[in-house]
Amino acid sequence: MPFTLRFLQATPRKGWIALALFALATLALLPLSHIYLPKDSPLHVSNYAIALGGKIMCYAIVAVAMDLIWGYAGILSLGHGVFFALGGYAFGMYLMRQIGTDGSYHSVLPDFMVFLDWKELPWYWTGSGSFLWAVLLVLAVPALVAYVFGYFAFRSRIKGVYFSIITQALTYASMLFFFRNETGFGGNNGFTDFRRILGYDITSPEMRAILFALSALVLMLTLLAARYLVTSKFGRVLTAIRDAESRAMFIGYNPLHYKLFVWTLSAMLCAVAGALYVPQVGIINPSEMSPANSIEIAIWTAVGGRGTLIGPVLGAALVNLFKSYFTVAFPEYWLFFLGALFVMVTLWLPDGVVGLWNRLMKKGRP
Numbered sequence: 001m002p003f004t005l006r007f008l009q010a011t012p013r014k015g016w017i018a019l020a021l022f023a024l025a026t027l028a029l030l031p032l033s034h035i036y037l038p039k040d041s042p043l044h045v046s047n048y049a050i051a052l053g054g055k056i057m058c059y060a061i062v063a064v065a066m067d068l069i070w071g072y073a074g075i076l077s078l079g080h081g082v083f084f085a086l087g088g089y090a091f092g093m094y095l096m097r098q099i100g101t102d103g104s105y106h107s108v109l110p111d112f113m114v115f116l117d118w119k120e121l122p123w124y125w126t127g128s129g130s131f132l133w134a135v136l137l138v139l140a141v142p143a144l145v146a147y148v149f150g151y152f153a154f155r156s157r158i159k160g161v162y163f164s165i166i167t168q169a170l171t172y173a174s175m176l177f178f179f180r181n182e183t184g185f186g187g188n189n190g191f192t193d194f195r196r197i198l199g200y201d202i203t204s205p206e207m208r209a210i211l212f213a214l215s216a217l218v219l220m221l222t223l224l225a226a227r228y229l230v231t232s233k234f235g236r237v238l239t240a241i242r243d244a245e246s247r248a249m250f251i252g253y254n255p256l257h258y259k260l261f262v263w264t265l266s267a268m269l270c271a272v273a274g275a276l277y278v279p280q281v282g283i284i285n286p287s288e289m290s291p292a293n294s295i296e297i298a299i300w301t302a303v304g305g306r307g308t309l310i311g312p313v314l315g316a317a318l319v320n321l322f323k324s325y326f327t328v329a330f331p332e333y334w335l336f337f338l339g340a341l342f343v344m345v346t347l348w349l350p351d352g353v354v355g356l357w358n359r360l361m362k363k364g365r366p
Contacts, residue, residue: 008252019220026057026216031209050212051280056320058277059217059339061222063300063312065269070298073262073305074088075159075244079167080270081294083142087271088284089178090141092191093125094134095202095279099195101156111193112186122184131198138275139268146267147260154259168291175289190285191278197316215276218314227311229262238262299342305352313355 010098020136030053062084066361068076096110097365105114109121149170194202201207201296229235240253241248249257278284287293296319304315319341326334 061273063316079171083267083270084290087274088138091275093128097129142271181206213302305354311354
């Protein structure tokens with residue numbers, strides 16, 4: 001029997017039903033309610049809600065990417081924020097070029113370059129006005145960085161807490177690099193004031209709905225691709241490397257290739273999420289590369305339940321919904337709440353929300 005057919009049959013029926021309902025809501029009902037229903041209608045989806053939902057789905061893609069390397073490969077990365085930000089910057093360059101002469105200085109150069117007295121675009125901005133080139137950069141640049149970094153790290157058999165520390169160093173060094181004005185990426189302010197995508201107004205209800213639906217579609221495809229991967233022979237070898245790397249090497253498997261592939265794939269998923277995130281939020285700056293953001297990605301995965309795929313999606317949604325509330329109601333206490341949440345999950349919910357749900361369901365069965 002072909003593996004694809006076995007994969008379809010092995011997926012629980014409830015999972016397909018949940019995915020279908022999610023697709024119906026995010027690809028049709030919510031976007032159409034945002035576009036066509038009047039603002040005074042109780043069923044109208046506001047600009048804030050559609051932007052928040054799109055942002056959370058981008059975070060969920062990142063959480064699934066983290067689950068692939070942490071939950072299934074045993075590689076804890078505390079630097080995945082750098083790949084998310086690289087994808088955002090790659091697409092942000094295209095968005096800045098789409099402003100054209102509508103900026104404050106009415107120049108073909110981005111406003112920050114005019115302010116810093118740049119006379120022409122740097123060489124690495126060549127082709128940034130092309131949408132297809134921007135998509136290629138979103139995929140290629142983070143993949144190249146991840147591949148080179150991962151090759152030397154995994155080849156040297158760096159793992160555990162040491163690998164986590166050097167990923168923190170990677171994201172911190174990248175943040176300091178992008179803070180510099182002379183790098184040509186906007187310095188501390190980054191990229192903002194976006195106007196158009198493919199010639200269409202980025203703030204129009206139609207474009208907001210399209211970006212929201214596109215985020216949902218990419219999230220669903222990510223979940224399906226990740227499940228296909230982890231239930232395949234590759235996924236079984238990957239978990240064997242996670243649980244007993246020495247034994248896997250003894251029977252003939254080279255962990256370098258497996259780790260490097262899933263690490264690079266995870267980085268590319270983060271970059272795609274970053275590219276979808278930027279036009280919905282309207283800004284990208286070096287703060288997205290801060291070590292705290294990368295640690296937060298690990299917290300989403302831990303809260304939801306690593307090694308489950310759906311758990312990180314739930315974790316990203318729960319934590320960010322709480323964050324949206326707490327940063328408004330109790331802004332000075334949010335980080336304390338986040339830290340306490342991580343401690344509680346580590347001590348009492350090692351399998352996350354999904355693990356707790358599974359235990360409760362087992363207790364309820366006769």
